Amino acid sequence: MAATIKDIAKKVGVSPSTVSRVINGTASISEETKRKIHQAMKELDYHPNSFARSLVNGNTFIIGLVIDAGNSDSFSNAFFVRSVSAIETVAQTKGYNVLITNDSSSENNNAVKNLVLERKVDGIILPVQCMTQELVELMLNHQIPFVVMGEPEQHNQKIFWIDMDNAEGARLAVEHLLSQNYKCPILLAESQETIFEKKRSAGYIEVCRRHQIAHPMVFACDSDEKVRVLTEQIASGAVQADSVICANNIIAFKVLRALKNKGINVPESIGIIAFDNYPLAEYLEPALSVVDIDTYKLGEQAANILFGQIRDKQVTPSSALIPTQIIARESTGK
Amino acid sequence: MAATIKDIAKKVGVSPSTVSRVINGTASISEETKRKIHQAMKELDYHPNSFARSLVNGNTFIIGLVIDAGNSDSFSNAFFVRSVSAIETVAQTKGYNVLITNDSSSENNNAVKNLVLERKVDGIILPVQCMTQELVELMLNHQIPFVVMGEPEQHNQKIFWIDMDNAEGARLAVEHLLSQNYKCPILLAESQETIFEKKRSAGYIEVCRRHQIAHPMVFACDSDEKVRVLTEQIASGAVQADSVICANNIIAFKVLRALKNKGINVPESIGIIAFDNYPLAEYLEPALSVVDIDTYKLGEQAANILFGQIRDKQVTPSSALIPTQIIARESTGK
DNA sequence: GAGAGAACTGCAAACGTTTGCACAGAGGAA
DNA sequence: TTCCTCTGTGCAAACGTTTGCAGTTCTCTC
Numbered sequence: 001m002a003a004t005i006k007d008i009a010k011k012v013g014v015s016p017s018t019v020s021r022v023i024n025g026t027a028s029i030s031e032e033t034k035r036k037i038h039q040a041m042k043e044l045d046y047h048p049n050s051f052a053r054s055l056v057n058g059n060t061f062i063i064g065l066v067i068d069a070g071n072s073d074s075f076s077n078a079f080f081v082r083s084v085s086a087i088e089t090v091a092q093t094k095g096y097n098v099l100i101t102n103d104s105s106s107e108n109n110n111a112v113k114n115l116v117l118e119r120k121v122d123g124i125i126l127p128v129q130c131m132t133q134e135l136v137e138l139m140l141n142h143q144i145p146f147v148v149m150g151e152p153e154q155h156n157q158k159i160f161w162i163d164m165d166n167a168e169g170a171r172l173a174v175e176h177l178l179s180q181n182y183k184c185p186i187l188l189a190e191s192q193e194t195i196f197e198k199k200r201s202a203g204y205i206e207v208c209r210r211h212q213i214a215h216p217m218v219f220a221c222d223s224d225e226k227v228r229v230l231t232e233q234i235a236s237g238a239v240q241a242d243s244v245i246c247a248n249n250i251i252a253f254k255v256l257r258a259l260k261n262k263g264i265n266v267p268e269s270i271g272i273i274a275f276d277n278y279p280l281a282e283y284l285e286p287a288l289s290v291v292d293i294d295t296y297k298l299g300e301q302a303a304n305i306l307f308g309q310i311r312d313k314q315v316t317p318s319s320a321l322i323p324t325q326i327i328a329r330e331s332t333g334k
Numbered sequence: 335m336a337a338t339i340k341d342i343a344k345k346v347g348v349s350p351s352t353v354s355r356v357i358n359g360t361a362s363i364s365e366e367t368k369r370k371i372h373q374a375m376k377e378l379d380y381h382p383n384s385f386a387r388s389l390v391n392g393n394t395f396i397i398g399l400v401i402d403a404g405n406s407d408s409f410s411n412a413f414f415v416r417s418v419s420a421i422e423t424v425a426q427t428k429g430y431n432v433l434i435t436n437d438s439s440s441e442n443n444n445a446v447k448n449l450v451l452e453r454k455v456d457g458i459i460l461p462v463q464c465m466t467q468e469l470v471e472l473m474l475n476h477q478i479p480f481v482v483m484g485e486p487e488q489h490n491q492k493i494f495w496i497d498m499d500n501a502e503g504a505r506l507a508v509e510h511l512l513s514q515n516y517k518c519p520i521l522l523a524e525s526q527e528t529i530f531e532k533k534r535s536a537g538y539i540e541v542c543r544r545h546q547i548a549h550p551m552v553f554a555c556d557s558d559e560k561v562r563v564l565t566e567q568i569a570s571g572a573v574q575a576d577s578v579i580c581a582n583n584i585i586a587f588k589v590l591r592a593l594k595n596k597g598i599n600v601p602e603s604i605g606i607i608a609f610d611n612y613p614l615a616e617y618l619e620p621a622l623s624v625v626d627i628d629t630y631k632l633g634e635q636a637a638n639i640l641f642g643q644i645r646d647k648q649v650t651p652s653s654a655l656i657p658t659q660i661i662a663r664e665s666t667g668k
Numbered sequence: 669g670a671g672a673g674a675a676c677t678g679c680a681a682a683c684g685t686t687t688g689c690a691c692a693g694a695g696g697a698a
Numbered sequence: 699t700t701c702c703t704c705t706g707t708g709c710a711a712a713c714g715t716t717t718g719c720a721g722t723t724c725t726c727t728c
Contacts, residue, residue, distance in 0.1 A: 002451075002476075004714055015678045020716060027717095028675060047451035051385040051394070052714035055683045060385070062433070067419065081414055085401065088436040092445060097453060099396070100432050102422040111426055117336075117381035119431060253617035260619070280614040283587035285594070338684055349708045354686060361687095362705060386684035389713045 003044035011040045023048065059122050063091055063306060064115035065100045066126035083149070086299030087125060094307055096122070103130045116142055123306045128152055128161070128195070145309035147302050151195050151319070160309065162302045162320045166196045169291040169324035170203030173245045173273050176289070176326045178211060180334050182243035182271045187218045188230070188255065189247035200247055200275070215240065221251050231258040234270065243271035243332070249278040252288060256331070271332040286330030298322050337378035345374045357382065393456050397425055397640060398449040399434045400460035417483070420633030421459060428641055430456070437464045450476055457640045462486055462495070462529075479643035481636050485529050485653070494643065496636045496654045500530045503625040503658035504537030507579045507607050510623070510660045512545060514668050516577035516605045521552045522564070522589065523581035534581055534609070549574065555585050565592040568604065577605035577666070583612040586622060590665070605666040620664030632656045 005023075009016045014033060021027040022037045029037075040046075054060045065087060067080065088098045099121060101111045109132055115121045116138055124139060128150030136157065139146050148161040170187070177185045187204045189197045201218050208216035217239070221227050233239040246252035252274035259266055266272055266286055273289040274281070281288035301320050308314040339357075343350045348367060355361040356371045374380075388394045399421060401414065422432045433455060435445045443466055449455045450472055458473060462484030470491065473480050482495040504521070511519045521538045523531045535552050542550035551573070555561050567573040580586035586608035593600055600606055600620055607623040608615070615622035635654050642648040 005716095006714080016715080017679080017717075018677060021677085024716080027677085030676065033676085049389075049454065049714050050452045051388045051454070052683090053716080054385045055383075055389055055685090055714080056716045058683085065434075067422070084434070085436055088401070088434055092436065097433050097435065097449075100399075100418070100422055100434050102419055102426065115431075118384045120383065120385070250617075253614065257617060257619065278614065280583075280587065280612065283584075283591060284617075285591065285619070339686095340684075350685080351687075351709080352707060355707090358686080361707085364706060367706080383684050386713090387686080389684080389715090390686045392713085 002049075003046040004049070005046075007044055008037060008040045008046055011044065012036045054120070060120050061096050062099050062119065062121045063096055063303075063310075064112070064119070064121040064124040064126075065098050066103050066112055066124065066130050067100055068103055068127045068129050080295075082295040083299030083302070086296045087303045090300055090303035090307070094311070096307075109135050113138060116144055123147075123310050125149060125302050125306055145306060147306045147309075149298070149302055151199070153195055158317050160305050160317050160319065162298065162305060162322070163196070164293040164298060165321035165324050166199035167203030167206070168321070169275060169293070170200040170245065171207045172324060172326050173275075173291050174204055174207040174211075176328065177243045177245070177271055177273065177332060180267075180271060180328075180332050182332070182334065184213065184215075184241050185243040185245055185271075186216075186239070186241040187245045187247065188221045188251050189218060190222050190251065191220055192218065197247055200245075204245060217241070221246075221254075224254065227251070227254045227258055231255060231262060231264070234259075235262050235264055241270070243273070246272065246274040249274050249276050249281065249288075249290075252281075253284070256284065256288070267331050267334050271334060273326075273332050277327060282329060284331075286333075289329045289332040290327050291324050292327045293322060293324050336383075337380040338383070339380075341378055342371060342374045342380055345378065346370045388454070394454050395430050396433050396453065396455045397430050397637075397644075398446070398453070398455040398458040398460075399432050400437050400446055400458065400464050401434055402437055402461045402463050414629075416629040417633030417636070420630045421637045424634055424637035424641070428645070430641075443469050447472060450478055457481075457644045459483060459636050459640055479640055481640045481643075483632070483636055485533070487529055492651050494639050494651050494653065496632065496639060496656070497530070498627040498632060499655035499658055500533035501537030501540070502655070503609060503627070504534040504579065505541045506658060506660050507609075507625050508538055508541040508545075510662065511577045511579070511605055511607065511666060514601075514605060514662075514666050516666070516668065518547065518549075518575050519577040519579055519605075520550075520573070520575040521579045521581065522555045522585050523552060524556050524585065525554055526552070531581055534579075538579060551575070555580075555588075558588065561585070561588045561592055565589060565596060565598070568593075569596050569598055575604070577607070580606065580608040583608050583610050583615065583622075583624075586615075587618070590618065590622070601665050601668050605668060607660075607666050611661060616663060618665075620667070623663045623666040624661050625658050626661045627656060627658050 005016045005019045008019045018029060018033065019037055022029050022034050091098050099115060099119060101115055103112060112135055115124065123144060124146040126146060126148060128148050131148055131152065148159055151161055151163040152159055174185055187201060191197065205216050219230055221230065234241050244255060246255060252272055256266060256272055259270055264270055275291045277290045277292035281290050301322060305318060305320065339350045339353045342353045352363060352367065353371055356363050356368050425432050433449060433453060435449055437446060446469055449458065457478060458480040460480060460482060462482050465482055465486065482493055485495055485497040486493055508519055521535060523535065525531065539550050553564055555564065568575050578589060580589060586606055590600060590606060593604055598604055609625045611624045611626040615624050635656060639652060639654065
């Protein structure tokens with residue numbers, strides 16, 4: 001039903017090629033013809049068929065965005081939405097659309113492979129958790145640009161990536177605590193296995209060393225029980241600490257609750273600062289100080305890096321660390 | 335570079351049509367030929383080109399999902415992510431992909447129009463806030479199925495929609511408070527303008543009437559100042575209330591904080607229950623009781639309704655209300 | 669007033685599929 | 699034997715674009 005290039009050609013009395021050339025501005029066409037064609041396009045409500053286009057010129061103007069549903073806990077959510085929104089906005093301004101795919105709902109990366117093999121997307125943005133060796137090879141083989149969100153463990157590959165500056169965030173957190181007259185911060189992480197936790201630990205340790213803090217310590221808080229034990233040790237003095245840096249917000253909430261239950265004052269006796277500016281942080285009592293990151297910018301930059309490859313044929317792998325900043329609230333206001 | 339149907343045909347020694355028929359199972363083909371073709375497909379690593387396909391058979395196997403970036407506050411986030419994930423999962427099982435578009439980043443619904451006019455998506459899911467008259471007409475004209483997330487104000491159109499059962503949620507909240515021996519619940523909403531707030535009000539009023547509660551009251555809490563004034567009035571007895579139902583979580587947090595600052599005990603003196611199970615609700619003190627909704631199911635059902643139109647050619651408008659449930663925590667444990 | 673380029677336009681092939689039509693051969697039924 | 703129905707396959711057109719090549723007309727330049 002929809003008008004095609006041929007309908008316009010017929011109506012104006014030119015060949016389809018001429019119409020195509022007017023649409024794409026790909027040759028010099030007399031003003032008169034241009035005018036008529038544009039008018040006919042209006043009248044017939046013409047819109048180019050993107051498939052026919054893709055078929056001949058080989059690119060689809062679609063990028064794929066892999067979302068990690070396995071990780072759909074609420075903490076990746078806030079991060080996620082603004083990033084997605086940013087990616088889509090950037091894509092739109094460049095004339096691209098964004099196809100999302102849920103990695104975990106299919107075995108074996110099949111959904112992502114489908115993007116490459118059948119949908120022929122022009123590029124892919126994917127979270128580091130979804131980056132399998134097989135997938136990387138597939139994308140490299142098919143020469144399809146991709147950007148990884150989150151720093152990969154090994155840097156031995158030609159991979160473009162982007163991440164928040166975890167190490168810097170940890171450094172800033174320690175500096176902040178010291179500036180508030182805390183003397184002995186410890187770091188609480190969920191485990192020590194993910195790269196971002198390693199980076200945070202490293203940043204923490206580095207600043208502690210620099211300031212000659214006696215015993216920098218990193219604790220694994222991967223269960224409620226551990227949190228309970230730890231707060232008891234802090235209370236009894238078995239663990240020397242006057243402040244904690246929590247590698248994520250949920251740990252912070254648990255610790256805060258445990259401390260209050262023990263009658264330990266926050267921020268007077270113990271200061272708390274957490275990673276990720278989870279929106280409710282400011283409604284806690286005391287309001288939680290956090291290491292914040294601009295998730296919109298994160299997505300925006302990821303998209304920019306991708307389009308650097310797609311459009312500007314940039315080929316030397318680049319990476320970017322999005323700066324973090326401290327939002328000081330009551331929980332570190334000794 | 336990628337292998338085409340012709341390459342396979344050549345390799346096996348049949349015509350492209352035969353290969354196509356084997357792929358689509360659209361005619362009877364001898365077992366022998368089938369076997370050879372399948373083998374050749376493996377060897378050449380063949381994957382059908384979705385564009386060429388779409389070009390001839392008219393459907394794209396892509397659905398559009400409009401996201402409302404204007405509303406990217408954290409409270410729609412949690413809702414959003416799980417819904418999106420659900421929609422994508424359903425789509426994937428039906429062989430469809432999901433194209434997202436950010437409505438607000440373009441003027442005049444242009445981005446969404448683009449989905450219809452150029453991308454030729456087979457269906458669209460969009461939030462009710464993005465549903466303009468113009469868009470509805472466009473989609474109807476082009477006979478492209480769509481599902482609205484959120485109940486539209488007017489029902490005079492042939493529109494498929496889905497929503498959480500706001501009225502029922504409010505009813506359950508009142509019933510819950512009464513069962514906990516609160517006698518006089520009031521409702522706090524941000525405004526009275528959105529349809530979901532109206533529904534919640536209606537459900538609240540209805541149950542109050544049924545239980546002959548003296549003065550059912552709905553307050554607009556659209557600023558911190560109003561929250562402050564209201565809590566003072568509650569404290570002084572100027573407003574008679576022993577419990578509040580908050581139309582969203584942020585109001586709940588503000589009220590809780592204001593009450594505590596006034597030294598009013600929750601849940602002993604005032605009970606609080608809020609809509610939306612925001613993940614941190616359980617970490618507040620006291621842990622917040624909420625009206626919960628299964629956002630995954632919401633997305634899942636939206637997708638199912640859409641595919642009902644796309645694949646089963648269902649044509650009589652349907653709608654669905656996703657049931658809510660009470661999660662009782664400390665804040666209503668008088 | 670001839671030759672050269674520039675400006676403008678058309679023809680037809682190509683992109684990778686699907687599908688209506690046709691046809692050959694096989695296997696019965698009459 | 700003749701006719702009919704199936705099964706299996708190929709031919710060629712079609713989907714809506716883009717684009718290399720070639721052709722025509724026009725405008726200079728000498």
